[in-house]
Amino acid sequence: MNALTRASRASPQTFMQEVVAATPGGDTHLELCLQCGTCGGSCPSGRDMEHTPRQLFAMIAAGMRDEVLKSNTPWYCVSCYYCMVRCPQEIHITDIMYTLKRMAIKEGYYQESTAADAPDFSETFIDFVENYGRSFELGLATRYHLKHHPLSAIKMAGFGLGMLARGRMDLRPTKIQNIDQLQAILTKAKELSNGSFEPGGAS
Amino acid sequence: MKYGYYPGCSLEKNARAYHESALVVAKRLGIEFEETPDWNCCGATEYFAINALAGYALVGRNLALAARQKLNGQGNQLVAPCSACFLNLSKTDHYMAESPELAEKVNSALAAGGLSYEPGSVRVRHLLDVIVDDIGYMTVAEQVRKPLYGLRVAPYYGCLVVRPDYQHIHDEPEYPLCMDGLLKVLGAEVVDYPVKTHCCGGHMTQISEETALEMIRRLLKSAADYRADVIVTLCPMCQLNLDAYQEQVNKHFGADYHIPVLYFTQLMGLAFGASPKEVGIGKEFVDARPALAKIQEEPPQNAKQKRSRPPKGALPMPSMLSHHKGGGQ
Ligand code: SF4
Ligand code: SF4
Numbered sequence: 173m174n175a176l177t178r179a180s181r182a183s184p185q186t187f188m189q190e191v192v193a194a195t196p197g198g199d200t201h202l203e204l205c206l207q208c209g210t211c212g213g214s215c216p217s218g219r220d221m222e223h224t225p226r227q228l229f230a231m232i233a234a235g236m237r238d239e240v241l242k243s244n245t246p247w248y249c250v251s252c253y254y255c256m257v258r259c260p261q262e263i264h265i266t267d268i269m270y271t272l273k274r275m276a277i278k279e280g281y282y283q284e285s286t287a288a289d290a291p292d293f294s295e296t297f298i299d300f301v302e303n304y305g306r307s308f309e310l311g312l313a314t315r316y317h318l319k320h321h322p323l324s325a326i327k328m329a330g331f332g333l334g335m336l337a338r339g340r341m342d343l344r345p346t347k348i349q350n351i352d353q354l355q356a357i358l359t360k361a362k363e364l365s366n367g368s369f370e371p372g373g374a375s
Numbered sequence: 376m377k378y379g380y381y382p383g384c385s386l387e388k389n390a391r392a393y394h395e396s397a398l399v400v401a402k403r404l405g406i407e408f409e410e411t412p413d414w415n416c417c418g419a420t421e422y423f424a425i426n427a428l429a430g431y432a433l434v435g436r437n438l439a440l441a442a443r444q445k446l447n448g449q450g451n452q453l454v455a456p457c458s459a460c461f462l463n464l465s466k467t468d469h470y471m472a473e474s475p476e477l478a479e480k481v482n483s484a485l486a487a488g489g490l491s492y493e494p495g496s497v498r499v500r501h502l503l504d505v506i507v508d509d510i511g512y513m514t515v516a517e518q519v520r521k522p523l524y525g526l527r528v529a530p531y532y533g534c535l536v537v538r539p540d541y542q543h544i545h546d547e548p549e550y551p552l553c554m555d556g557l558l559k560v561l562g563a564e565v566v567d568y569p570v571k572t573h574c575c576g577g578h579m580t581q582i583s584e585e586t587a588l589e590m591i592r593r594l595l596k597s598a599a600d601y602r603a604d605v606i607v608t609l610c611p612m613c614q615l616n617l618d619a620y621q622e623q624v625n626k627h628f629g630a631d632y633h634i635p636v637l638y639f640t641q642l643m644g645l646a647f648g649a650s651p652k653e654v655g656i657g658k659e660f661v662d663a664r665p666a667l668a669k670i671q672e673e674p675p676q677n678a679k680q681k682r683s684r685p686p687k688g689a690l691p692m693p694s695m696l697s698h699h700k701g702g703g704q
Contacts, residue, residue, distance in 0.1 A: 194427075195427075196427050196428065196431065196470065196474060196476075196477045196480075197466075197469075197470030197473055197474050197477055198470060198473030198474045199473075216573060216574045216576075216590055217579070217586050217590070220583065220585075220586050247582070248579075248583070248586065250420075250574050250576060250577040250578070250579055250590075251420045251534070251535075251577060252534040252538070252573075252574035252577075253534055253535070253538035253539045254534070254538065254549075254574070256538070256539050257538050257539055257540070257548045257549070266539075267423075270423040270424055270427065271427070273424040274424065274425065274426070274427065277424075277425070287582060287583060289582055290424075290582045291424070291425075293421070293578065293581050293582055294421040294422075294424045294425050295425060297419065297421040297422075298418065298421055298422050298425055301415070301416045301418065301422070301433070305415040305416065306384050306387070306415065306416050307384040307416045307419065309388070309389060313581075316581065317581075331619065334619065334660060335389070335619070338657075338658045338659075338660070339388075339391065339658060340388060340389045340390075340391065340658060341388060341389065342387075342388050346387065348413050348414070348415050349413050350413050350488075353436075353488035353489065353490075354415050354433075354436060354488065356487040356488045357432050357433075357435075357436055357484050357485055357487050357488040357490070358429050358432060358433065358484070359487070360432075360483065360484040360486075360487035361426070361428045361429040361431075361432035361433075361480075361481075361484035362426060362428070362429050364428055364480050364483055364484060365426055365427065365428035365429065365480075
């Protein structure tokens with residue numbers, strides 16, 4: 173357990189500290205943001221975002237927890253890392269977007285964003301990975317699209333047939349040999365993540 | 376030289392052409408691959424959005440298995456041809472080295488499966504980097520039997536090989552040149568267009584189609600504006616988005632793009648004299664054959680050569696321009 177998480181039990185954390193503590197992998201430098209705007213100007217999906225990364229970071233600093241977690245911004249982040257290589261303060265922007273996604277899911281906020289389907293796409297994807305050790309495109313496409321976009325599922329069916337005809341999609345998932353080992357590792361990881369690297373996870 | 380090989384889920388099926396052509400090329404260049412036994416999915420861009428530690432542990436299992444491979448007796452190198460796999464493997468190794476707390480937690484999780492991983496014990500490489508940096512242009516040039524003369528290619532790097540560059544490949548995150556150089560060695564005419572490191576949209580095709588189609592359109596438009604015959608990629612996700620969604624982009628924007636999207640290894644294989652079938656040509660949605668038919672026996676008279684005096688009695692060369700259809704707006 174890291175110092176920040178431990179501290180969080182004793183004294184209330186700022187929202188900024190909470191975000192930083194929930195982002196593993198070295199120093200995020202988040203508190204060093206200069207508000208220069210380079211990130212937003214570099215972002216390929218910026219025009220669909222309710223807030224630019226810069227705005228979002230100002231809101232984090234201001235402790236605007238609800239507004240930040242309701243923002244669609246993290247869900248439109250495509251992990252292109254443009255902002256990260258350009259940020260003069262070397263802020264781990266892309267990783268922070270992932271953290272905000274996890275926080276929003278945990279607190280149920282994403283349902284109010286315009287990208288409300290995104291978490292379910294991720295969940296469905298990892299569900300196959302957890303059961304088979306491999307991703308499974310056909311299963312992912314059918315399960316996710318039938319649930320969320322039944323109309324476009326018809327369009328997707330055409331797409332799927334094209335993939336099948338070209339031998340680019342499997343009809344069945346592939347399972348790794350040692351799936352028990354992988355599941356044991358993932359179960360343990362989830363256990364350990366309760367209390368660190370995960371927002372408000374202290375048990 | 377022997378490398379560990381991590382094909383990743385895409386290369387097993389959707390990007391089979393990448394896998395097949397990579398093996399053809401590796402064989403010709405004397406690269407030996409040993410697939411990491413029983414590897415699992417890298418989690419793509421999805422796992423970190425749900426549970427960070429489990430995401431790192433998922434990738435950690437692959438690194439632990441790769442570290443166990445007995446390859447050269449020295450530090451193991453693991454080659455990933457998929458950009459997302461390459462990024463996730465390098466990121467996990469990098470962050471485990473940066474953060475002892477993360478390393479400890481990932482290792483406690485791995486221990487539940489009888490594994491462990493010491494950060495830095497596997498060097499993660501992208502296939503392009505291995506070919507350019509370890510093998511080198513000279514060795515590649517020696518293998519060229521059928522140069523790609525006359526083919527205008529747009530090298531498309533996308534995001535994750537050049538950014539954020541945890542592995543310090545010898546190239547620029549925003550204006551890389553290593554694939555440009557490689558394609559020139561193959562005899563192709565390389566197009567210098569401004570969007571070669573822009574994003575293909577990743578998983579956005581599934582979440583917000585509007586957003587994704589616009590990102591794909593920008594790439595296709597730029598390649599068409601610069602009269603590219605082929606877009607050359609190094610990533611299964613980029614290939615899928617630009618190729619399989621091209622028709623939808625045309626419908627959505629009333630455009631008419633027909634730009635095939637091939638893997639750099641497919642063009643290498645062709646230039647090395649392999650048959651189109653051997654390198655997986657024919658699996659693409661936008662048929663590559665009309666573009667490949669443009670490959671000529673002789674190097675075209677490019678601008679520089681045109682300025683030099685033609686040999687006496689030479690017939691005037693047809694203008695290259697007339698061969699290229701603009702493709703869309
Ligand atoms: S580029 Fe970096 S310093 Fe500038 S606004 Fe964005 S996060 Fe802040
Ligand atoms: S990594 Fe995300 S936030 Fe940063 S530029 Fe790319 S899409 Fe925008």
